[in-house]
Amino acid sequence: EAGVTQFPSHSVIEKGQTVTLRCDPISGHDNLYWYRRVMGKEIKFLLHFVKESKQDESGMPNNRFLAERTGGTYSTLKVQPAELEDSGVYFCASSPDPQAPYGYTFGSGTRLTVV
Amino acid sequence: KNQVEQSPQSLIILEGKNCTLQCNYTVSPFSNLRWYKQDTGRGPVSLTIMTFSENTKSNGRYTATLDADTKQSSLHITASQLSDSASYICVVSAYGGNNDMRFGAGTRLTVKP
Numbered sequence: 001e002a003g004v005t006q007f008p009s010h011s012v013i014e015k016g017q018t019v020t021l022r023c024d025p026i027s028g029h030d031n032l033y034w035y036r037r038v039m040g041k042e043i044k045f046l047l048h049f050v051k052e053s054k055q056d057e058s059g060m061p062n063n064r065f066l067a068e069r070t071g072g073t074y075s076t077l078k079v080q081p082a083e084l085e086d087s088g089v090y091f092c093a094s095s096p097d098p099q100a101p102y103g104y105t106f107g108s109g110t111r112l113t114v115v
Numbered sequence: 116k117n118q119v120e121q122s123p124q125s126l127i128i129l130e131g132k133n134c135t136l137q138c139n140y141t142v143s144p145f146s147n148l149r150w151y152k153q154d155t156g157r158g159p160v161s162l163t164i165m166t167f168s169e170n171t172k173s174n175g176r177y178t179a180t181l182d183a184d185t186k187q188s189s190l191h192i193t194a195s196q197l198s199d200s201a202s203y204i205c206v207v208s209a210y211g212g213n214n215d216m217r218f219g220a221g222t223r224l225t226v227k228p
Contacts, residue, residue, distance in 0.1 A: 004158070040220075042119070042204075042218040042219055042221070043204070044218065045216065091158055093158070104161075106158030106159045106160070107158050108158050109157075109158055
């Protein structure tokens with residue numbers, strides 16, 4: 001089966017610009033998660049979708065971040081306007097259920113650099 | 116302070132040697148602990164998962180241990196290979212769902228020929 005796909009793999013934008021990251025989960029996985037790893041730090045949770053609904057968005061850093069999952073398939077994460085501290089690697093993961101025995105399947109991530 | 120601390124931060128070993136990575140956590144109430152391997156430029160891939168009642172779990176040359184009393188886990192890699200070079204991340208979940216996963220910062224392992 002195809003894995004979790006994220007694109008772009010890399011994005012370099014200027015401060016104040018807008019960037020949209022996309023995640024295609026494994027087909028049939030209702031649960032989709034966004035995570036972020038800032039350089040030198042641990043991976044941190046951003047939000048969790050169940051189908052098209054936001055189950056938990058407690059990790060979203062501020063209102064410059066907007067995640068959507070229209071139709072319960074792929075998801076987008078928009079950062080507008082981007083700030084320098086938004087730089088990092090954004091991971092998406094999906095699972096068929098939250099208690100999946102071996103956890104989630106992660107995508108390869110999008111490395112965002114804000115200059 | 117992170118609720119999941121890993122050591123060492125980085126490690127270099129020769130091919131064929133064994134190594135042990137450490138994970139200490141304060142996450143509570145404990146649900147499960149996972150070890151992930153993350154190759155450069157890729158997403159984390161699950162190696163093992165252990166619940167409270169399990170104290171050891173193997174996956175090929177990888178063996179994870181868990182001491183829920185002392186809140187410590189280790190990942191032992193036997194007969195290392197060049198392809199083992201990666202970051203190894205310890206992830207601890209609290210009860211309340213997987214949104215309560217806490218990630219360690221990882222141990223960067225380099226295996227040299």
